Amino acid sequence: MSPHSPAPAAYHTLDTDGIRAFLAGVPALAARLGGPAAHWRIREVSDGNLNNVFLIDGPQCGVCFKQSLPHVRVDPAWKMPLDRTFYEAAYLREIRPCVGALTTDILHFDPDLYVLVVESLDRHVVLRRGLMAGGDWPDAARAVGEFVAHGTFRTSLLAAPFEEITHRLDVFSGNRTLTRITVDLILTDPYRDHPRNHWISPELDSIAAEIRTDPRVRRRVGAMQARFLTCRQALLHGDLHTGSIMVSDDDTRVIDGEFACPGPIGFDCGLFIGNLLLHLFACRDSGGQDRAVRNIVQFWTSFHDTFLELWRTSARQDGNGDAYATTLFRNDPSGLRQAQADFMQDVTTDTIAFAAMEVIRRLVGYAHVPDFDTIPDLAARAGRQGAALALARDLLADPGLVTSIADLASLARDRTG
Ligand SMILES: Nc1ncnc2c1ncn2[C@@H]1O[C@H](COP(=O)(O)OP(=O)(O)OP(=O)(O)O)[C@@H](O)[C@H]1O
Ligand SMILES: [Mg+2]
Incomplete structure (x- = not known):
């Protein structure tokens, strides 16, 4: 497994409509959230320096959506390759069998959009x-x-x-x-x-x-x-x-x-x-x-x-x-x-x-x-x-x-x- 380099042409940053459509297009995620996609509540929780992070609540369950940007989130002039969600996904795959529920379960990774979806910790x-x-x-x-x-x-x-x-x-x-x-x-x-x-x-x-x-x-x-x-x-x-x-x-x-x-x-x-x-x-x-x-x-x-x-x-x-x-x-x-x-x-x-x-x-x-x-x-x-x-x-x-x-x-x- 290795990240794309340079950024794939398919990459674009998703807004809330894009996130809804993206999740609806991944059957396992849509099923996990439950109900029609139009009913999902999407809120941004990005508070770090680097990435866009959103929580999505469906009638059944929630998920956490994280997407790399081609720059530092808080400083768009500071350009940066997209591969960081690739490494976060790889780390979760490597470490989750070692540490169990001391980290989050990985639900999906999209290598073109550099989107990582993990379980939502909304009571944390x-x-x-x-x-x-x-x-x-x-x-x-x-x-x-x-x-x-x-x-x-x-x-x-x-x-x-x-x-x-x-x-x-x-x-x-x-x-x-x-x-x-x-x-x-x-x-x-x-x-x-x-x-x-x-x-x-x-x-x-x-x-x-x-x-x-x-x-x-x-x-x-x-x-x-x-x-x-x-x-x-x-x-x-x-x-x-x-x-x-x-x-x-x-x-x-x-x-x-x-x-x-x-x-x-x-x-x-x-x-x-x-x-x-x-x-x-x-x-x-x-x-x-x-x-x-x-x-x-x-x-x-x-x-x-x-x-x-x-x-x-x-x-x-x-x-x-x-x-x-x-x-x-x-x-x-x-x-x-x-x-x-x-x-x-x-x-x-x-x-x-x-x-x-x-x-x-x-x-x-x-x-x-x-x-x-x-x-x-x-x-x-x-x-x-x-x-x-x-x-x-x-x-x-x-x-x-x-x-x-x-x-x-x-x-x-x-x-x-
Ligand atoms: N699985 C999750 N469930 C619920 N909320 C989450 C989850 N993951 C992240 N968050 C929320 O989103 C925020 C940003 O997430 P995260 O720290 O992964 O982003 P980041 O862009 O990598 O930040 P940094 O620049 O600090 O590295 C967290 O501080 C937390 O409030
Ligand atoms: Mg981070």
């Missing part, structure tokens, strides 16, 4: 917005940890022979457009003068400059760039922030896998923890801060324990992964335990660095998070953002500052003041 809210409104979903972070553990373990060389894993990962090496965005917006731009970087408060000028000029930060960022691009540990979601999670009272789903690419497992963990750290610094009440810390620790514990359990089970069942091969450790269980601890420590180290880089890029890079908008006083807002940036800077400058996620969470809590 986006986790970021829910957290900003003061809500609490006590099981969500645990569920996301489980998602990352299953998704990464099962697409890693711990789980299957290299022929199978590299074949599966190679598809996603083609996701160059969005990987370029990650490389530029997360890994590069915040550490150089670039017109895409911005922030409102002049109080942040000095810490932004310090981050850019600290040689220790530069060395670490360089190493993390290399790590992201060379360490093909597993299939990553690639954009795992709190806006990519939808929650209801009893259900958590990860959406929006269009940035999927091979990479280091700590990248997904770091993005999620980075966004929880941003939320922590934006929280002014101690209850919200406590919950943010709890979410960080719960996410990590769930990821860590689930990943190791999958590994132990695989080893017990004579799994045929080519890395840390079962045959190597058959008579050396304590050696395997130590190797596992070393592996998880490497993931922890990556996670902390990528979390710091996510904090930085979301405050002084191109795409900011809205969490701090809940602080109306601009000076107070800048104070919190500056504290988050200083923590991120310190984490990158001194790899020994914290070496566990629990310590990271409690240091961050201390620094919220």
Whole structure:
């Protein structure tokens, strides 16, 4: 499977009439929605930077319709190939058997129109917005940890022979457009003068400059760039922030896998923890801060324990992964335990660095998070953002500052003041 290139002549952006006709023309989707097409309710819910997203409600069921545009949705002058829904569809096909109902079911993909249709989560809210409104979903972070553990373990060389894993990962090496965005917006731009970087408060000028000029930060960022691009540990979601999670009272789903690419497992963990750290610094009440810390620790514990359990089970069942091969450790269980601890420590180290880089890029890079908008006083807002940036800077400058996620969470809590 590979995307069309360049954009097929059949492509055009669908409006609501076009969406209705499109869905009516796919028998399985029309049957799922039920009733006559004229009765379907169609509403736009696009709130991200990149794509058009609509929810369609029929008498029986709803679906979610997502279409790539030939440009960035919020910046039509920024042209972009269409293939991102192709990669999101490919990611869902790859990952859904690994994670089950922790993501959405894929219902249809149209390779000419770059339309992806998935199940509608209309009783869910986006986790970021829910957290900003003061809500609490006590099981969500645990569920996301489980998602990352299953998704990464099962697409890693711990789980299957290299022929199978590299074949599966190679598809996603083609996701160059969005990987370029990650490389530029997360890994590069915040550490150089670039017109895409911005922030409102002049109080942040000095810490932004310090981050850019600290040689220790530069060395670490360089190493993390290399790590992201060379360490093909597993299939990553690639954009795992709190806006990519939808929650209801009893259900958590990860959406929006269009940035999927091979990479280091700590990248997904770091993005999620980075966004929880941003939320922590934006929280002014101690209850919200406590919950943010709890979410960080719960996410990590769930990821860590689930990943190791999958590994132990695989080893017990004579799994045929080519890395840390079962045959190597058959008579050396304590050696395997130590190797596992070393592996998880490497993931922890990556996670902390990528979390710091996510904090930085979301405050002084191109795409900011809205969490701090809940602080109306601009000076107070800048104070919190500056504290988050200083923590991120310190984490990158001194790899020994914290070496566990629990310590990271409690240091961050201390620094919220
Ligand atoms: N399956 C779904 N069911 C219900 N609503 C959804 C679903 N998928 C997405 N949404 C809604 O649509 C919004 C945009 O979706 P999504 O984040 O996938 O778009 P995007 O263009 O890729 O965004 P970004 O630029 O942040 O990557 C989500 O924030 C959510 O409110
Ligand atoms: Mg997206």
